Amino acid sequence: MAEEIVALRWEEPSGAGEGGPAIVLLDQTRLPVDEVELVCADAPALVRAIQTLAVRGAPLLGIAGAYGVALAAARGDDVDEAAELLAGARPTAVNLAYGVRRAQAAFHAGGRAGGGGAAAALAEARGLHADDARGSARMAEHGLRLLGGLLPGGGYRLLTHCNTGALVSGGGGTAFAVVRAAQRSGELRRLWVDETRPLLQGARLTAYEAARAGVPYTLLTDNAAGSLFASRQVDAVILGADRIAADGSVANKVGTYPLAVLARYHRVPFLVVAPTTTVDSGTPDGSAIEVEQRAGGEVTEFSVPHAAGSRSAGAAVPYAVAPVGAEAYNPAFDVTPPELVTALVTERGVVSPVTGDALAELCGR
Numbered sequence: 526m527a528e529e530i531v532a533l534r535w536e537e538p539s540g541a542g543e544g545g546p547a548i549v550l551l552d553q554t555r556l557p558v559d560e561v562e563l564v565c566a567d568a569p570a571l572v573r574a575i576q577t578l579a580v581r582g583a584p585l586l587g588i589a590g591a592y593g594v595a596l597a598a599a600r601g602d603d604v605d606e607a608a609e610l611l612a613g614a615r616p617t618a619v620n621l622a623y624g625v626r627r628a629q630a631a632f633h634a635g636g637r638a639g640g641g642g643a644a645a646a647l648a649e650a651r652g653l654h655a656d657d658a659r660g661s662a663r664m665a666e667h668g669l670r671l672l673g674g675l676l677p678g679g680g681y682r683l684l685t686h687c688n689t690g691a692l693v694s695g696g697g698g699t700a701f702a703v704v705r706a707a708q709r710s711g712e713l714r715r716l717w718v719d720e721t722r723p724l725l726q727g728a729r730l731t732a733y734e735a736a737r738a739g740v741p742y743t744l745l746t747d748n749a750a751g752s753l754f755a756s757r758q759v760d761a762v763i764l765g766a767d768r769i770a771a772d773g774s775v776a777n778k779v780g781t782y783p784l785a786v787l788a789r790y791h792r793v794p795f796l797v798v799a800p801t802t803t804v805d806s807g808t809p810d811g812s813a814i815e816v817e818q819r820a821g822g823e824v825t826e827f828s829v830p831h832a833a834g835s836r837s838a839g840a841a842v843p844y845a846v847a848p849v850g851a852e853a854y855n856p857a858f859d860v861t862p863p864e865l866v867t868a869l870v871t872e873r874g875v876v877s878p879v880t881g882d883a884l885a886e887l888c889g890r
């Protein structure tokens with residue numbers, strides 16, 4: 526069996542003269558062709574890794590942000606300045622700012638208590654990391670039970686979008702952790718994997734994780750999903766979230782909202798799996814969620830690994846797929862209203878229907 530994926534780890538210097546600690550990432554821009562690590566020795570390097578999507582996915586961004594603060598503290602850098610940079614690196618996934626602020630608060634509290642702010646920030650990051658792994662396991666249990674209730678015939682054919690597995694988490698992930706649980710239970714017939722244009726997180730990352738885990742999967746272009754529904758080959762849609770507003774609106778990878786509309790039309794359950802750290806009581810509704818707009822080049826060009834053969838030479842070469850100067854609309858996320866969500870699966874349990882009151886009760890606010 527393939528080794529577990531470790532998307533991020535904290536590395537201490539191995540001996541004298543070895544420099545300081547670092548955050549080591551599995552570089553997701555290079556998957557699935559190359560499995561290479563990216564070492565971030567300071568907060569600005571981590572900010573670049575976040576912006577280029579070398580590290581990505583809501584829960585993992587929270588973990589990365591917390592370790593980034595711990596790294597700045599360990600180096601003796603200005604922790605508040607690093608925290609601002611990190612928290613603002615990407616705007617939509619609320620977990621990023623959440624992780625940063627938690628480690629920043631621990632740093633200040635640790636300093637005041639005399640125990641050492643840097644140690645406190647690192648302990649907080651480690652705690653968040655471990656909590657996320659435990660949360661993944663809980664979401665998998667709750668999600669599997671929910672599937673059993675919704676689809677009593679078993680033999681699930683699940684459609685997913687973007688990437689929600691070990692590459693976004695300290696554990697098995699969110700929606701993909703439920704898929705793995707279904708596979709282990711013997712009830713998963715097929716995972717349909719949207720390629721997820723423009724950056725192909727489905728094709729590059731979810732297919733990679735599914736192949737490693739022996740999950741039976743089939744890849745499709747995003748715009749082929751409608752024909753799958755029409756031919757009754759989808760039993761449920763299952764995917765993650767980057768931010769859930771207080772009213773239950775779900776921001777997730779662009780292309781999620783059309784799937785929710787399709788699912789409603791075809792009377793197929795639409796399931797969102799996310800930790801409660803993704804629920805943001807400070808964002809009242811979907812219209813208040815800031816949706817990241819990314820460079821048009823991600824739409825007008827493909828990045829092709831540079832070199833023939835099974836392993837790339839590292840660099841990616843942009844390959845134009847549109848006329849020079851073409852304008853592109855490239856929101857990274859879209860927002861699905863709560864009335865289209867059949868259920869939200871969290872580590873604390875399932876919310877269905879998804880309402881502001883139910884979320885407030887679940888999150889204890």
Ligand SMILES: CSC[C@@H](O)[C@@H](O)C(=O)COP(=O)(O)O
Pocket residue numbers: 578581582583584618686687688689690693698699700726764765766767777778779857
């Ligand atoms: C559990 S991950 C849920 C979301 O973070 C995921 O679906 C997603 O939209 C990630 O977007 P990305 O732009 O790749 O960071």
